[in-house]
Amino acid sequence: MPQFVDHVLVFLAVAGLALRAWFGMRTLRSLAPERLAAMRPRLWARAIATQWALVLAVAAWWSFQRRAWDGLGLAAGSVWGFGGVMLGLAVMGIALVAQRRAIATSADVRARLRTRLANVAAILPGRREEWPGFVSLAVTAGICEELLFRGFVTWWLLCYVPVFWVAITAQGVLFGLAHAYQGPRGMFMAGAIGLFLGGIVWVTGSLWAAMILHALMDLHAGDTALNVYEADAAASSAPA
DSSP, X not given: OOOHHHHHHHHIIIXXXXXXXXXXXXXXXXXOHHHHHHHHHHHXXXXXXXXXXXXXHHHXXXXXXXXXXXXXXXXXXXXXXXXXXXXXXXXXXXXXXXXXXXXXXXXXXXXXXXXXXXXXXXXXXXXXXXXXXXXXXHHHHHHHXXXXXXXXXXXXXXXXXXXXXXXXXXXXXXXXXXXXXXHHHHHHHHHHHHHHHHHHHHHHSSSHHHHHHHHHHHHHHHHHHHHHHXXXXXXXXXOO
16 A cells, blocks of 8 residues: 555645646746747756656655556556557657648648647747757656656555546546646646546556657647747748
């Protein structure tokens, strides 16, 4: 059963990361555009450091307790399940290529995407020079948030509610609450993504595919924002 340290780490994973993200987003939204570009990479760096520090704390405590790493979802998993996920990802990739073409040619598509990304626009890259830093943030989120939520938090929940689908639903709710800084729609979407990724973990038997998908979804959001901004700039500078 979980011990006191486990409870503290779960609290930090859910409430601690949520508060850090909320204060970070509030800071970004309060800045003038000329200061936003300078502050954003610094807040990304803090978020990366915070998530890795928490993951290392969980790993150290897990190792100290001599628990099997499979309990965190760090098993080899199912080859067939992983292959099915990658096939679905390839199909999604084809659709995303079509979306990028539409961004370049359709002002209506760009307007819809700007509306969809409005709640998180402050933390997404605004210039191509910011892309490497955002990649580091997205990869960190893919690895760390999966290990914390679909791994550690789900294990903690299963200790009290030993029904997998109930635990997966509960961690999805907690994952949504951890994204409260994105507003109601963002919380709902994050919760739905948490449920989806929990299902991926169930199908594949490990966290690896979910980690890859999570990082790619975040990278897609950043890439979409950059493409929208660049297409808008090109359209505004084109001769009438």
